[in-house]
Amino acid sequence: MLLSVLEAGPLHGYAIITAVQDRSGGALELRTGTIYPALNRLERLGLLRSSWQSVGERRRRCYELTEVGRRNLDTERSAWQAFTHAIGSVLAPATQPRPVS
Numbered sequence: 001m002l003l004s005v006l007e008a009g010p011l012h013g014y015a016i017i018t019a020v021q022d023r024s025g026g027a028l029e030l031r032t033g034t035i036y037p038a039l040n041r042l043e044r045l046g047l048l049r050s051s052w053q054s055v056g057e058r059r060r061r062c063y064e065l066t067e068v069g070r071r072n073l074d075t076e077r078s079a080w081q082a083f084t085h086a087i088g089s090v091l092a093p094a095t096q097p098r099p100v101s
Contacts, residue, residue, distance in 0.1 A: 001028075002038060003047060003065060003073040010064035012053070013039065039063055047072050 005011065005019040016039070017030045042048045047069035053062050065073065 002035070002042060003069055003076070006048065006063060006065045007070070007073060010062045012060040012062045016063065042069070 001020055002016060005016055005023065011019065013032065013035060017032070017035055020028050020030050039048065039050070043050055043063070046066060048063045049066055050061050050063045052059050054060075
């Protein structure tokens, strides 16, 4: 999810939290205590890079996808779609099962 919200461009931590909440219609609320360790881990893996930017008198760490991160997002997105399709097929089968004789 974090990679996905950064697909459009760099964001700082609070903007990432807000984007996830907005895109989920308020169903998902990330806490700062969980997002920053995740962002740091993604950066160590080479999926993100960060830089400090000044906004007025405040400095914020902004995160953006690397090329490796974009490829990883594509892979994870495909895997998620296959997974949700499989679960959807089980929960709402297209045809009724045949009775067992």
